[in-house]
Amino acid sequence: MALSFCGKQICLNKKFLPPKRCQHGYIVLLPEIGEDVSDKKSIIAQKNGLPEFNNVTIENCRAAIAKQTLDFEAGVKEIEDKISKRPCEDIFSEVFQPLEELGSSLDATWGLSKTLYLGNSTLMPTSSYMSIHERAKRARVSKFNNRAIYNAVQSKLQDGKIRSSEEKRILQKFAIEGKLNGLELDSKGKVLLAEYLSKLAKERTSFKQKIEVATKQFSHIIRDKTVVREFPEGLLKALSPHPNDYLNAPWKITLNPHIYMPVMEYCPDREIRWNIWQALVSRGSIQRDRELITSIHLEEIRASRQDIAKLLGYSSYAEMSMETKMAGSVSKVQTTLATLLESAKPAQEEELKSLHKFATSRGFSFEKLELWDIPYWRRKQQKSEFNYNDNTLKEYFPLSNVLKGLFNLCEKLFNITIKQRNPYVRTEEKIRNQAALIFNFEPPIENQQSLLKFKEVQSLFNKFGYAMQHLLTQTNYSEVAGLSNIEWDAVEISGHIFGHWLYNKTVIDSISCHYQSGDKLPEDQFQALLNVREHMAGSNLCRELYLSSLDLELHSSKDFWLDIVKRLWPNYRDFTLHKIDAHPCSFTQIFTEEWGAAYYSHIWAQMIAADVYSAFHEVQGDEQQTTDVGKRFRDTFLALGGSEHPNQVFREFRGRDPSPKALLRSLGLRKSSNKK
Template identity: 60%
Template sequence: MAFSFFGRRILSKRTFFPNSVRNNGYIVLVPEIGEDLPEKNPLVQNDGLPEFNNITIENCMAAVAKQTLDFEAGVQNIENSLEEKGTDNIFNDVFRVLEEMGAPLDMTWGLSKTLYLGNSILMPTKSYLAIHDRAKKARATKFNSLFIYENVKNELQKTNSNYSDEEKRVLKKFALEGKLNGLELSDSKKVEMRQCLNKLAAERTQFKQKVDICTKQFSHNLHDNVVVRDFPLELLRSIASNPTKPLQGPWKITLQPNVYMPVMEHCPDREVRWNIWQALVNRGSGYGDRDLATGIHLEEIRYARRDLAKLLGFETYADLSMETKMAGSIDNVNKMLTTLLERAKPAQDRELQSLYEFAVERGFQGGRIELWDVPYWRRKQQRSLFDYKEEDFKEYFPLPKVLEGLFHLCERLFNIVIKQRNNISTWHKDVKFYDIFEQHSSAPVAGFYIDPYARSDEKIRVQQSNGWMVGIQNQSRITETKPLAALVFNFEPPTGDKKSHLTFREVKYLFHKFGLALQHLLTRTNYSEVSGSSNIEWDAVEVSGHVLSHWLYNKEIIDSISCHCDSEDKLPSQMFASLMEAYKHLAGIDLSRELYLAALDLELHHSKDYWLDVVKKLWPEFRSFPLDKQDSHPCSFTQIFTEEWAAAYYSHIWSRMIAADVYSAFHEVQGDEQKILDVGKRFRDTFLALGGSSHPNRIFRRFRGRDPSPKALLSSLGLKKLPVEK
């Protein structure tokens, strides 16, 4: 019996198509036998790049159908060989064969994903989901092979082996995946595991469906022009009954992320803010429609995960989760949370008092600042204290200039050359392709596409995401394949002579995604199994992205990417200072919230206490706001109950902590160009080159010479330790 449980940690690290604004339609099955294909892959040109101009749904589906069958048959052949004669060289007889069989399938899968995100007319949702599910199922067979698993365990038990660190990571990856997929269980226990997984899948589906219904059902209509007087024009267009006349009402407020937060930031009517806020936190509570309550599903998901962990030999699901994390143990995570909270909680109290005094001076009459007040008064205070207006910064960041500065920074730090190559087959005329060269090298070592602009009729827009980094092809010396990636964004397109301009938030997003791309593109591993982000522990996978985005708080880098749309001036020093202050503004409130959610997630997957009791226990430890009686936020906490962040939500903070510590190595030598370049080389040789071929703890120690510390993150947020009063 084959299972695919934690194998998805490697095969699909991100759920990147939930809540699409398009109608997903129905899912079609990929045919088990594809149409006859020529020996040469019809999806790839002679130079090894995809033939995007001629790729169709039909040849993608035909290719993946044939390649999945070939891969599954190949795994069966490996099993037959191992059963008959065993192996004296597992890397030659097993892993080399798996690499060679998997490369074409991985390429087709990556191309299909890129097309789906870049042009959903060429690759509709229903077609991509069918390809994705079929490819994922086929690739999981190598982790569900008992013969491969037993041979891997035998190799790991040998004391006289001469395996490299990378080869040991490959072996350990297969051993861990096999264990977490239940290969050590008896037949009866495997049946229990299958029942548990089926139960878990059903409950997660119910949870998600009910939260989605609650989200879509709520709306609040505004008719008063005074209430919307400060709303940005883009927001008014998205909520107006007639988008062509955004200044005329009525306006419909929903809980969609692109509507909810901007409204909370700009709406002066406190009752309206409260109504929207309570609708958000009450989703799944059952206070309105009991049929949409998710509390029972929440507890059933916890029970099923606990049972699953017990079957696999772990005390709790949180303990099981730590097997695939850099942190390594619940104690290590809790120490990190406690250390950060020691600074964040007092800062939260000071910030709330300051925000309250500021609001009272401007007519606020509430007894205290509540959660639904913070976004509105935060924006007001930022403008008052720092003269910070987010829309003003957009005039300074034309996309071509931002890309030029970004590429120059990476070329300088990592000793590479990035060159655009023209006349390349792409899925849209806006898409550009770039080669990456080593200095003084004539042959490229990697390549990437950038598809920057939103296209409402073609591109999928997913909630809470403005773009993606897709690894189309992994680095592998075994198959002699070079890394290939695609960066797909939804930035504002140029109009007429006006270039595309980015908000600072979008600039940061671009830097972050490019940092992730660099880890994929500059990896130098032998095996694709541990190439780039493959096999990187979940709480470390975002580190390279965060490191690159840290450079945006360096004035030299801001100068290199800024150019006013009219005057062509660099971003003024005063505006840069404003940007720095805005970044730290209410950092204590923000960090305390993230720490609370991380602790809540971990406790829900570690203890047996009822979910509401867990909330009542943790809330006062982390939050300085009273807990509203009807606040049922765990009942809509989809990240941990329907997505892949169960007992892993802390990873967001952990990766930021690691990245801040890594960036501080650059900051410590600022002003000395040679030392900066030395740190850049060290970063490239460790985090970028090694990818998943070494444990992130070892990589960090090689880079920093010590274990990680939260000091750099706290310092970057301005959360300094206050002097002790005598």
């Protein structure tokens, strides 16, 4: 199979890099481009197999969305009229196939608008994109909100004459979406649901706006050069109001993520670290600006979600969330988190003792480490004990060589060919799916190649895993193709699996090449990567387990949020819970984004991915068996997309149910637990 991949051209296109200065930037996977469409008026003019982003404007995005959303809604109404007049004989030819055709151009324009927005907010301002996004989302949900389509789906599910698991999954998807959209409610219930949803949207907006203001409100100015003596060049440029004069004061610290964590890692002044830490964790609390308090909104969001869940027939919002999760139940998630904690908690205790001993030997004079001390001393310990240095490592990862090694790995594992087509020539063969990966890597300087930090290499592998899942899908309907219809806690699995390959020496040798000498990454540097992966792994995992449990409890219990925090914190964290720490009041991932009662999904996907990768690890050194496992992975996780439940996909690949053992082993926590 020949796979056309033109992402390299996009990666190096400086014009579409975002104007803001940031160290790592962000990555966008664009699976929404979809299949080629016959509409000659499509705004997605193509060259080399990808959209010509340079020729797309806000105006034609708006115009296209305006027409396409109206066409889509009219098409849904037409389907409704047809199946309302007579019984639906074949729901797939009469409903789902027309919906596929209706949605292709809408999804393409929507995805392209999203790419412009995330790639360059000057070309696509937030207000412009959000109007497009909300309009497209409202149109698309009309197919799930249609009573006639819902009745036809339920009728088909009841007659039992379903030809394949793919068809069953599509029917189940529409059934669940219809239920969650209130199609089973009476007229009074629908009015109540609308009221709850309206209130929820209002409270989430208020929460988001206040946290955005609180985040922008804080800044700390550094004028002392000794404080920034270890700061990387990129960080100094990001802090300086005059990037061309970044070696001279002042330097402005903010709470933006790409500023906050690097400063915490490199700042030697404990008082400054405390100042920015307390500013971060007290956002939205009574400790700060009273006009920006979010605790009331937090409780209203919880209450509204609980009301919605009860109205739709669920005991809690967390249980309702499980309708679209691989885990399937809150109790199963809690059991898994508890199992992981058994190894993570004692490891955290030993790690903090070791880190405190290290810090004390280098002048730290306090009785215990606090949360604002950890990033700084963790980095110091990694550098001292493992000789880990980001800037040294990046010299071994030129972008071109990393891509070449990544492509070779995929070609061997999945029996595909990846090549750059320039120019792109249309043939009779139709490209089934297209994907654009957009990265904000440092551009080449003069004659020097673009060099990637190891975190950027990880990001590239991670997002390429998503791309493979999209490009190698073998389903017949886009409703269940690629990443569509995959349960939330399973979406990140393929990305994490690709990340595991970076700790395989053969793969590292294939992607590393010193930009001057051509040498592969030395053995001691590879060992440093392995050591850093395990360093403070117990503490990191405990933090994620705590946030996952906090999220589930906030969406299961009626207790006040602070009481929940006080109850859970000591079970997971070996730090004092300070009075000023009101982190739930700025927990935007679960209150303003889409991770409410789903934050655990990150850990769950990592656990499944580690177990999947362990199948490759078990046969390492045997090329034929590795190829066989690669084929099995392609035929299951990459080919099936959302056409089968991920539990079944996992069983087809692994021959059993998942286990957390592989994740603990990959983090070095199983041996830590046993040793203790």
